[in-house]
Amino acid sequence: MENHNLYHLFESGFPSDSAGALLETMRGDVYSCADVQRESARLANCLTALGARPGDRVTVQVDKSVQVLCLYLACLRAGLVYHPLNTAYQASELAYFLGDARPRIVVCAARAVSLFESLATQAGIETVCTLESDGS
Numbered sequence: 001m002e003n004h005n006l007y008h009l010f011e012s013g014f015p016s017d018s019a020g021a022l023l024e025t026m027r028g029d030v031y032s033c034a035d036v037q038r039e040s041a042r043l044a045n046c047l048t049a050l051g052a053r054p055g056d057r058v059t060v061q062v063d064k065s066v067q068v069l070c071l072y073l074a075c076l077r078a079g080l081v082y083h084p085l086n087t088a089y090q091a092s093e094l095a096y097f098l099g100d101a102r103p104r105i106v107v108c109a110a111r112a113v114s115l116f117e118s119l120a121t122q123a124g125i126e127t128v129c130t131l132e133s134d135g136s
Contacts, residue, residue, distance in 0.1 A: 007076035011037075023066055031066055036073065039135070043074035047105060050127050054079030056104035059097065061085040061116075063109060065133030069106065080104075091115060098123040107131050 001085040018034035026033075047058060058080050062068050075082040083101050087093065087109075098119050100107065108116045120128045130136075 002102065003008060005076060005079055007073060008042075009030040010073070023069075025066060029066070035081060036070055037064075039067070039070040040077055044054060044069050044077040047080060048078055050129070051118035052065060052080050052104045055081065057083045057101050058105045058107060058122055059083045059085060059101055059103035060107045060131075061087055061089070061094070061109070063087060063113065063132050063133055067133055067135050069132055071131060095119050096124065098125060110136075121135070 004072075005009075012042055014033050014037070016038065019032050022033045022036055023031040040103060052058060058075050060068065060071060060082065061084070063070075072082050074080075078118050083097075085097055089097070094115070102123070105127045106116050106120055106125055106127050108131075110132060113128060113130050116128045120126070
């Protein structure tokens, strides 16, 4: 039997013309279904190259953006558990969630990388990455 997950279910509902507009931002940026598929595949490959395996958690605290949607889909593609954290959480709350969830990878905004690197070290988490709304 072929390996199916939630991403495959979503993908089965994508339009046959993947070049059409899927998302448009308030700034007027337009993303096609093909754009989102390509970016989610790139991010899924990145996560697995960093050592994430199906069932591993990826804790995420970033601002809302098309990139974070692609990251969510990337986690689904790779069989990973997407674990979002509110951007208003304070250090003590973040420490609790990292210690409790024990993610393989933490993804945060660049402005919070120092805090997350410190908390990740305390929780025994090796990999902290950043993701900005522009894809950097």
